[in-house]
Each structure stands twice: as structure tokens, then as C-alpha cells.
Amino acid sequence: MPATPLNTRLNIRYPLIQAPLAGAQGSALALAVSRAGGLGSLPAAALPPARLREEMQAMRGSGLPWNANFFCHAAPQPDAPRQAAWHALLKPYFDELGLDAAHIPSGPGRQPFDDEAAALVAEFRPPVVSFHFGLPAPQALERIKRAGAFVLSSATTVEEALWLQAHGADAIIAQGLEAGGHRGHFLSDDLTRQAGLFALLPQVVAAVRVPVIAAGGIATAAGVRAALALGAAGVQAGTAYLCADEAATSPLYRAALLAAAASGQAHTALTTLMTGRPARGLPNRLTRELGPLNPAAPAFPLAAPAAAWLRAAAEKQGRADFSFFWCGENASACRSAPAAHITQALAEGFAAAR
Incomplete structure (x- = not known):
């Protein structure tokens, strides 16, 4: 894999981010992905404080690059x-x-980013910090950047991507409507404004100056190649890792995904x-x-x-x-395998795109 601004800055072999999988993973999966050359992510917003501290300690102690993901919603x-x-x-x-x-x-429920979370970031200094539902307040964001973190956040529209760039995001995750889990929208909750990844991605790439990471429905090397062809600087994959050996996916959850994969289709x-x-x-x-x-x-x-x-x-x-x-719309690509094997299979898309 040739050096690119994204994988050079993040100190990873492949510009491949494992999406944070709230309720289906801990540090074991994130570490396995980082060891394989991608960027493992920790779903910090879903972890109680004591558990989050333990998991962040495990990530920092590895010496590997990693990402801590938080939510930025306003408490209703x-x-x-x-x-x-x-x-x-x-x-x-x-x-x-x-x-x-x-x-x-x-x-x-899900905890919004607050002073306690900011203190943990300052203490454990994750190399990458990502957000869903916008960005934290300017003072908190500045504190994160002083800790040396590269800041990512999700956009579901061009307007959100421009807002994130203007408010300090170092790179933008373009989240297509087919992605699994929560929509990252924060400027409007109108789902009709959100597009599929391969309609959204080239519009975001054309609109912003910072690197754009493609997310939504990418579970194969072919998906990686397609995202790169449309201008993505990297990709984020989550559903592909749900049945990884290191995932904490429950037996019922895993069985449902593998049944969908066996059928060759997944209704979401x-x-x-x-x-x-x-x-x-x-x-x-x-x-x-x-x-x-x-x-x-x-x-x-x-x-x-x-x-x-x-x-x-x-x-x-x-x-x-x-x-x-x-799970995302491409759940039929789920398979039981070590996370390293899944990472390498996705990384073939980078090699083919040289």
C-alpha cells in the first residue's frame, strides 16, 4: 500500500477504519484490526465510565493506533x-x-461527550477521536486537539460536511443511508435529505478540502475499490466485522447475521x-x-x-x-473469521486500486 496523507497521518498501513460497534465489541476487536494494519475503534459512547477507562487503558497499552468514538447529541x-x-x-x-x-x-442510554469524556481523552490521548452527531463545543474540541488527536466526524449531507470542515474536523466520514446503526445527521433529521453512499460521496469530495472517508455498505474489496474511484481517501467498515472472532456479538445476533449471509440477502x-x-x-x-x-x-x-x-x-x-x-444493507457479506482475515480481504481493494 503506497503512503497516502491519511494512512501516513494516522500511522496505519491501510486507510481502513473499523466502525465503532456499540454493544457488539470491546477493545479485543479494535486491537485485532489495528494489529492487521487498519484503525480499530472503541465505541466510547456506549460504555459505562469504569468499563471505558479499562478499555482505553488496554488500547493505550498496546502502542497501536486507535480511535475513540463519542456522541455529540444534546440531551433532550x-x-x-x-x-x-x-x-x-x-x-x-x-x-x-x-x-x-x-x-x-x-x-x-448513550452518553453525550462531556467534561468527563474530555478528561479521559486528555489522559489516554487516543491518536484519533471521532464523533457522531456533529462536534463538541469549540473549547472541548480545542482540548482534544491539544492532546494530539486527529478529529473525525460523520456527515450525511453536503451541508453537514461543510459545517464539519468549518468547525474543525480534520477529516469527514461520508455516511451513506445504507450504513448500519444510527444516522449521523445533526443539522436536519429529515431522512429524505440523506443519500446512498455512492451519490453522497462524490458530492462531499467535491465540496470540501479535507480528506473524506466513505462509510455505508462497504463490506468487500469491490466496495473499497468503488469508494476510492469516487474520490474517497479511505473507507470505514462496520458490518463486515460483526461476526469476527474477536467481536462481542451475542449468539442470537451472530446467528441472525449468518442466516442472512447464508441466504445471500439481508433485509434491513x-x-x-x-x-x-x-x-x-x-x-x-x-x-x-x-x-x-x-x-x-x-x-x-x-x-x-x-x-x-x-x-x-x-x-x-x-x-x-x-x-x-x-447492521448495514450489505449484511449478506458477514462471515465468521478472525478480524485480521477480514481486514486483509478488505485491504485487497486498496491494492487493486493502485
Whole structure:
């Protein structure tokens, strides 16, 4: 792989970033990808403080390049009537599983970037820090850059890419609509404004001066080649790693993905039913019976505690009826293999593009 501004700056062999997989990985997967020549990522927003500290220690102790990913959403104001309506909508499912809807546990959901997170970045000094849903406040961003971090953030439109460039992002992740997990949108929640990767990518490349990283539906070397042909300086892949040996994907999650791969096709849907914000994954009973983008779901992340409680109770019975298995539209490319093998297979796309 010849040297490029991106892999030279990030000290990686391939300009290939493993997308942070909240709920499906820890440091083991990130380290395996970094050892194989890519950039492993840690989903910091989904980890409780004590666990995050342990995982960041493991990453720093490796001496390898790595990325810490955080969310930049604004915490919503509690809305008691909407929350009550949400719980009422889910009550028949709670009753079916023998759960008392009066005792839904509280949960932190996804944590926005705050002073505590900024202090961890200053302490552990990840070489790369990436964000979803925009960027932190200027003072916090400056603190991150003083720690030596290269800053990435996701854009789902050209307008968001220009905003990120103007507000200090060192590179931009162009996230196509086919990507798994949460949409990275932050200027508008209108999904009609978001395009598939290969429509979005060349527009973003033409609009900005900083490097652009392609994300969404890239799970093969052919996808890597196509992204590079459209001007990407690198690629980000997440779904391709969900069944890696080092991933923490649950048995039910892994089985669902491998079944989709065996069939040669994977039906995915964007839904607000898990967290309150559109995210792509495999459909389930809730998306079929309530509609995937049901407006009753409270604002992100206030929908999560009730939905997660329902999911956990069903999974204890071996049922995936209410599970949300995040993945992109190219989930049929998932396979069980060491992360190093998956990284090398994707990296063939760089070699072919020389």
C-alpha cells in the first residue's frame, strides 16, 4: 500500500477504519484490526465510565493506533406525557413477557461527550477521536486537539460536511443511508435529505478540502475499490466485522447475521423504536407490528430503557422478537473469521486500486 496523507497521518498501513460497534465489541476487536494494519475503534459512547477507562487503558497499552468514538447529541428535555404514551404502546409486550410496566428500569442510554469524556481523552490521548452527531463545543474540541488527536466526524449531507470542515474536523466520514446503526445527521433529521453512499460521496469530495472517508455498505474489496474511484481517501467498515472472532456479538445476533449471509440477502430497516433516533438493522416483531419509524418513540435516547428491558427479557428466553441487530444493507457479506482475515480481504481493494 503506497503512503497516502491519511494512512501516513494516522500511522496505519491501510486507510481502513473499523466502525465503532456499540454493544457488539470491546477493545479485543479494535486491537485485532489495528494489529492487521487498519484503525480499530472503541465505541466510547456506549460504555459505562469504569468499563471505558479499562478499555482505553488496554488500547493505550498496546502502542497501536486507535480511535475513540463519542456522541455529540444534546440531551433532550424529559417529556412525561410522551414517555407515558410510549410505555403504554409497549405494555402488551411487557404483559406477554410477565414484566410490570410500572417498574421499567432507568438507563443512561448513550452518553453525550462531556467534561468527563474530555478528561479521559486528555489522559489516554487516543491518536484519533471521532464523533457522531456533529462536534463538541469549540473549547472541548480545542482540548482534544491539544492532546494530539486527529478529529473525525460523520456527515450525511453536503451541508453537514461543510459545517464539519468549518468547525474543525480534520477529516469527514461520508455516511451513506445504507450504513448500519444510527444516522449521523445533526443539522436536519429529515431522512429524505440523506443519500446512498455512492451519490453522497462524490458530492462531499467535491465540496470540501479535507480528506473524506466513505462509510455505508462497504463490506468487500469491490466496495473499497468503488469508494476510492469516487474520490474517497479511505473507507470505514462496520458490518463486515460483526461476526469476527474477536467481536462481542451475542449468539442470537451472530446467528441472525449468518442466516442472512447464508441466504445471500439481508433485509434491513431504519427504525426509531430502539433509541428514538433512526438506526439501521434487521427488522423484528416491533418494526413489523408498530412500524419502524413510529412517532410515539421518545427523543433519543429516551426510548432506549423500555425497549432494552423488553429485548433483554425476551433474549433470556432465547427469543429475538424484540432484539435490534444493527447492521448495514450489505449484511449478506458477514462471515465468521478472525478480524485480521477480514481486514486483509478488505485491504485487497486498496491494492487493486493502485
